[in-house]
Every structure is written in structure tokens, then in C-alpha cells.
Amino acid sequence: MRRADRLFQIVQHLRGGRLVTAAKLADWLEVSERTIYRDISDLQGSGVPIEGEAGVGYVMRAGYDLPPLMFTRDEVVALVAGARLIRAWGGAAMARAAEEALIKIETVLPDEARERVARTEIHAFAVGMTPEIRARIDALDLATDRRQRIELKYRDEAGNETVRVVRPLGLWFWGKVWTLIAWCEMRDDFRMFRVDRIAELTDTGTRFKPERGRSLTDFYRAMEAEGHSRPGR
Numbered sequence: 001m002r003r004a005d006r007l008f009q010i011v012q013h014l015r016g017g018r019l020v021t022a023a024k025l026a027d028w029l030e031v032s033e034r035t036i037y038r039d040i041s042d043l044q045g046s047g048v049p050i051e052g053e054a055g056v057g058y059v060m061r062a063g064y065d066l067p068p069l070m071f072t073r074d075e076v077v078a079l080v081a082g083a084r085l086i087r088a089w090g091g092a093a094m095a096r097a098a099e100e101a102l103i104k105i106e107t108v109l110p111d112e113a114r115e116r117v118a119r120t121e122i123h124a125f126a127v128g129m130t131p132e133i134r135a136r137i138d139a140l141d142l143a144t145d146r147r148q149r150i151e152l153k154y155r156d157e158a159g160n161e162t163v164r165v166v167r168p169l170g171l172w173f174w175g176k177v178w179t180l181i182a183w184c185e186m187r188d189d190f191r192m193f194r195v196d197r198i199a200e201l202t203d204t205g206t207r208f209k210p211e212r213g214r215s216l217t218d219f220y221r222a223m224e225a226e227g228h229s230r231p232g233r
Contacts, residue, residue, distance in 0.1 A: 006031065007039055014050060014060035021057045076113055079105060080120040088124035089173065091137030128176070136195055137171065140180050144168040147207050149185075153200035154193055161199065166191070167208045169216040183214045190219045 006029055013020055013028060022036040029036070037054055044050050052058035079102070086098040106114055143150050152164045166182035178195040212218070 003039075007043060010036070010039055010043065011048065011060070014058060017059060017061075019052070019057040019059045022054060025058075073116060076109075076116045077120050077122065080117055081122040081124075084122065085124045088126040089129060089176075089178075090134070091141060092131070092134040093138045094141070095134070133178075133196055136198060136201060137178055139201055140168055140171060140195065143203065144170060147209070149204045149206045149208050151200075151202040151204055152193060152198050155197045155199055157197075162186075164191075164193075165204060166193075167214065169219065171195075181216065181219060190214075190222065 009029055010025060013025060022033045022040070025036045026033045040050060040052075040058060049061040050058050051061065083098040083102045087095045090098065102117075106117055109117065140150075142148075147167070149165060149167055152166055153161060154164060155161050164187075165185045166180075167185070168180055168182050170181045172179045172181060172192075180193045180195060180198075182191055182193060183189075184191040
């Protein structure tokens with residue numbers, strides 16, 4: 001994360017008059033507490049009304065706001081289109097987050113850019129998307145984030161059913177179809193599972209640690225070695 005982005009996130013976390021410790025900020029932003037102390041000091045020096053001290057916590061006085069975000073016309077269109085795509089094709093939690101993100105962005109946009117959001121006529125319609133698939137996408141996203149080992153009851157194209165214990169590594173969207181990229185412990189190799197063919201998903205109650213040769217980076221390397229290009233992020 002760029003330092004400018006980190007400073008912005010610190011201000012966002014301190015909004016609303018909440019007392020937040022440096023340890024909590026460091027955990028959220030995945031940096032050291034020393035980095036947080038330095039960032040807080042720099043923000044205070046630039047006029048951001050943050051009060052508090054190390055070991056106690058920090059709070060930002062009410063009434064402070066960031067300058068309006070400046071987006072180009074193309075950036076506004078991209079943000080709106082992306083949010084609407086996720087709202088249509090993402091998990092339920094993703095869809096809610098996309099909606100909230102769009103609302104937050106609109107509140108800090110200048111009037112002209114806000115009007116551009118309202119005029120953006122790019123829409124997405126998810127034919128075949130069901131509440132079950134949305135819930136499954138959210139569950140797999142959470143398991144990936146928490147490194148939870150999960151058990152899948154999976155049906156292949158022919159309808160044959162197998163049970164696999166996997167390490168979820170990431171989700172890919174192919175334009176109507178989501179797939180889970182995972183390390184399959186039964187096959188001892190990487191595998192891709194279509195989310196709409198997962199019949200059941202169960203948390204095993206165990207977590208996995210990143211291992212050399214079994215990470216998403218290793219999967220990308222294997223793809224590139226086979227002549228496949230890595231997808232855009």
C-alpha cells in the first residue's frame with residue numbers, strides 16, 4: 001500500500017469520534033506500530049485534528065473532512081461500472097459493499113463529478129445468479145482471506161460427485177462463471193472449481209499457513225510456464 005493511501009485509510013478509520021489504538025490501526029493496515037506513530041505525527045503536523053498518545057489511542061475531532069476527491073471522467077465511469085458489475089455478479093456481501101462504496105465516493109465528489117455518476121448509463125444484469133451462489137461466493141472469499149481449510153462436495157461436468165479438502169487461494173470471474181483457485185489436498189496439486197458446481201461447502205475448523213509451492217503466486221508461475229497469461233488484477 002502506498003503511503004498516501006495508508007494516510008487516507010488512517011483518517012477513515014478515525015472518523016466518527018472513535019478511540020482507536022495504534023495496535024489496531026497497525027493490524028488493519030498490516031504495518032508496524034512504529035509506522036503508525038510516524039504517520040499520525042505527520043498527519044497532526046499537516047493540520048489533521050487527531051488527538052491522543054501512544055499506548056492510549058487516537059481520536060479525530062468531529063467536523064474534519066478530506067478535500068473532494070478528484071477523478072477524471074473515465075475514472076468515474078470505471079468506478080460506477082465496476083460497482084454495478086459487482087452488485088450484479090458478486091456475492092451478497094460484495095454487492096452491499098459495492099453499493100456502500102459508491103455512496104461514500106459520491107458524498108466526497110465535486111458536484112460536476114457527482115452528476116457524471118448519475119449520468120453513467122452502464123448497467124449489468126446477472127441472469128442465472130442465485131442467492132445460493134452469492135452466499136457461496138461470500139463464504140469462499142472469507143475462507144480465502146482467513147486461510148480456512150474447507151471441504152467441498154463438488155460435481156463435475158458429467159455430474160460425478162467428489163469430496164475434496166482444499167486450501168482456497170482466490171476467486172476468478174470469467175463473465176457469468178466464478179471459479180475457485182485452490183490447492184487440492186486429495187490431488188496434491190492446484191485445481192480450479194466452478195462455484196456453481198459446488199454442492200456443499202463446509203469449514204473444517206482448521207487453518208493453513210502459506211507454503212512454498214502451494215501459493216497463488218506459485219499457481220500463476222505454473223500457468224505462465226504453460227504459456228497462459230496471468231489475469232489482470
